[in-house]
Amino acid sequence: xxxxxxxxxxxxxxxxxxxxxxxxxxxxxxxxxxxxxxxxxxxxxxxxxxxxxxxxxxxxxxxxxxxxxxxxxxxxxxxxxxxxxxxxxxxxxxxxxxxxxxxxxx
Amino acid sequence: xxxxxxxxxxxxxxxxxxxxxxxxxxxxxxxxxxxxxxxxxxxxxxxxxxxxxxxxxxxxxxxxxxxxxxxxxxxxxxxxxxxxxxxxxxxxxxxxxxxxxxxxxxxxxxxxxxxxxxxxxxxx
Numbered sequence: 001x002x003x004x005x006x007x008x009x010x011x012x013x014x015x016x017x018x019x020x021x022x023x024x025x026x027x028x029x030x031x032x033x034x035x036x037x038x039x040x041x042x043x044x045x046x047x048x049x050x051x052x053x054x055x056x057x058x059x060x061x062x063x064x065x066x067x068x069x070x071x072x073x074x075x076x077x078x079x080x081x082x083x084x085x086x087x088x089x090x091x092x093x094x095x096x097x098x099x100x101x102x103x104x105x106x
Numbered sequence: 107x108x109x110x111x112x113x114x115x116x117x118x119x120x121x122x123x124x125x126x127x128x129x130x131x132x133x134x135x136x137x138x139x140x141x142x143x144x145x146x147x148x149x150x151x152x153x154x155x156x157x158x159x160x161x162x163x164x165x166x167x168x169x170x171x172x173x174x175x176x177x178x179x180x181x182x183x184x185x186x187x188x189x190x191x192x193x194x195x196x197x198x199x200x201x202x203x204x205x206x207x208x209x210x211x212x213x214x215x216x217x218x219x220x221x222x223x224x225x226x227x228x229x230x
Contacts, residue, residue: 001168034216036151043201043220044143044151055218087151094167094213095141095153 002026002090006098012106019075021101023088028068032092035064035073038100039084047086048073078103108132110140110202110221117227118192125188126224128202135183136160139205139212142176142187145223146198156205156212157185165212194230199223 003026013019023033031051036044046055048064051071061076075082083105088098113127128140142154155166159178166176175188185202201224203217 032214036217038151043203043223044217045220046206046216046218049206049216049218055216089151089216091214091216094156094165097151097153100150 002029002093002096004088004090004096004098006086006088006101008101009099010102010104012104013078014106015078015080017078017106019078019082019103021073021086021088021103023066023071023073023098025069025071025090025092029090029092031067032090033064033066033071034089034091035062036087036089037082037084038087044087075103108219110204110219112200112202112221112224115225115227117229120192120194120228120230122192122228123188123190124192124226125186126200126226127184127186128221129182129184130204130219131183133204136180137208139208140178140185141203141205141213141217142174142185143201143203143217144170144198145201153213154187154200158208158212159183159185163212192226192228194228196226197228199225 033051035048038044052064085102136159141156144152157164157176159180164176177186202221204219206215206218
């Protein structure tokens with residue numbers, strides 16, 4: 001099984017901050033990586049696929065990068081709607097999710 | 107509108123059987139893979155398995171193989187998740203979600219459309 005490890009587990013930030021979340025895979029997954037945002041009581045929402053491709057309708061302040069085993073999700077300027085939990089997910093060999101990163105208000 | 111609509115919350119006893127559903131609309135339902143994802147309250151996301159409704163081709167995470175069965179009825183655009191004997195540890199929210207593209211095969215893309223979730227509560 002491919003394990004996905006996110007860091008940090010919790011991130012405290014202020015409006016307007018640049019935020020970066022890291023996701024590491026236990027083996028190379030090429031660019032087969034997606035990022036999701038989940039708010040309490042709601043289903044996850046796809047933000048990024050193919051490591052760096054922005055899903056339609058997702059604000060351009062979200063971006064993804066990386067390949068192989070190390071990936072990042074960046075929010076260029078944190079907005080009120082962005083306080084949520086973020087998950088990475090590999091799909092090189094079926095699906096595995098990271099444990100999540102909660103972005104909270106500082 | 108492209109959407110997946112799931113059946114309502116269930117409260118069951120350990121040992122009982124259960125089948126929950128996920129109905130798609132607004133797109134070519136039979137020709138997109140559908141995944142099931144589990145989320146225990148307060149915890150992260152776990153992949154359960156996947157099915158291609160057109161062929162009823164199903165695959166499972168090793169953690170869930172033999173514990174659940176995924177099936178599909180393409181005539182009603184519906185996918186099901188079935189337990190023959192529930193355990194208290196099955197208590198969770200279950201989401202169905204559409205794989206974004208099927209170009210590369212099962213489990214080879216992100217999940218772009220999600221159902222609203224079905225909460226399953228199992229008492230011992």
